[in-house]
Amino acid sequence: MKISRRNFLKTAGVAGMAGALAACGGSSSSTVASSAASGSTAASAADGDVTIRITWWGGQTRHDLTQKVLDKYTELNPHVHFEATPSGWDGYFEKLATDTATGGMADIVQMDYMFISTYAKNGSLADLTSYASDGTLDITNMDEALAEAGTIGGKLVGLPLATSLITFVYNPSVLEEAGVAAPQAGWTWDDFVSICKTVKEKTGKYGFCGSSCYDTNLLNHWVRQYGVPLFAEDNKSLGFDDVQILTDYLEMWKDLIDAGAAPNPDEYEQIKTLGTEASPVITNGSAFDYSWSNITVIAANAGNKTLKMVVPPVKKAGDKALWYKPGMFFCVAETSKVKEAAAAFISWFLNSDEANDIMMGERGTPSVSTTRDHLIASGMLSAQQQDMFNYPTEAADFCGDTPAPDPSGISEVNNQFRDIAYSLYYDQTTPAEAAQQFYDAANSILAANN
Structure with a gap:
């Protein structure tokens, strides 16, 4: 479908x-x-x-x-x-x-x-x-x-x-404080990483404060940039064979966390307790977060009417990784x-x-x-x-085609991704090893549930 x-x-x-x-x-x-x-x-x-x-x-x-x-x-x-x-x-x-x-x-x-x-x-x-x-x-x-x-x-x-639709929400005042221009549709992941590190260097604040380092929500968008789905059509496995796709994704977040531009696991656990309405991007503690397109309404209800939205970064021009x-x-x-x-x-x-x-x-x-x-x-x-x-x-x-609903076993897949990501960000494994671990675990879970 x-x-x-x-x-x-x-x-x-x-x-x-x-x-x-x-x-x-x-x-x-x-x-x-x-x-x-x-x-x-x-x-x-x-x-x-x-x-x-x-x-x-x-x-x-x-x-x-x-x-x-x-x-x-x-x-x-x-x-x-x-x-x-x-x-x-x-x-x-x-x-x-x-x-x-x-x-x-x-x-x-x-x-x-x-x-x-x-x-x-x-x-x-x-x-x-x-x-x-x-x-x-x-x-x-x-x-x-x-x-x-x-x-x-x-x-x-x-x-x-x-x-x-998924979106990257940004705080204009934090970007202005860091001396960087607001992103425009079509910006790249390299642009994103550069801005996040500049924000950390110039302001001491997070470049990015969301959960995407720790769950598979944005991973779906990332994978689709390579022209492949996150899940196979029969839902019995992931929809791609190239584990390097996962390695690059985890490596990017590890780099940002090591630079202090994204929250480490301990900081992330504290941020989670705040709830969406008090997240750092709303309270002027972060430049970016990842969310759904009602986020500016939520922010306004929480007292911040300045936030703006931009489509997530892309690997290259012409990528249609978003979906309705x-x-x-x-x-x-x-x-x-x-x-x-x-x-x-x-x-x-x-x-x-x-x-x-x-x-x-x-x-x-x-x-x-x-x-x-x-x-x-x-x-x-x-x-x-x-x-x-x-x-x-x-x-x-x-935007490209909308994928089918997530397969049975998705909760287990998400839990595996979080646990493996924590291991990586705590320096207990490497991006390549973590990617292979998740790839094998996700395929096993999906095969058992579908």
């Missing part, structure tokens, strides 16, 4: 960002008829009231806004009620796994792109294709490629709520007794002005083009939200 830049931009116009989530569930019974006029879907019960259980993760702002959306839907559809169980990210998927195993999955579940394949392949997610066909679930203004991102094994199991990532999904549980009512609500959540005037893109740039157009025309978007909406257009020339 691939999503091309051309197909995405053709109908999406300005696309955006957001975290990665989806949903599933199981609950009471009823049937609903839906109407999608003017981008709004209303459910009517044939057998009385309907109760939909719904769960999602996020911060307090997301909890509050989503509850207002649920209340609005009940106001418009008095027979539909909700049992909401919001959560933080930590522990969310552990609880979801338990609920799934015991048959207690909520009717609507927010699902991450990393895990949607796993839940689809084990039969936990309902196929919503029939509801899209009969109009209960209106996806006519969602780009076809985005809808395909939630189609696994020929079944429509997840509706992307938003889209996202489906953000959060809503899924419906296969065990749900109210699938049609759940599908009707998701349709309304995606398409209605009422819902989106409340959410205001909190989960990222909406996946439905008419919703994006409505919010842009509303005049209510902040400067940072406008940046979030515009970033995908700015990054379009650097």
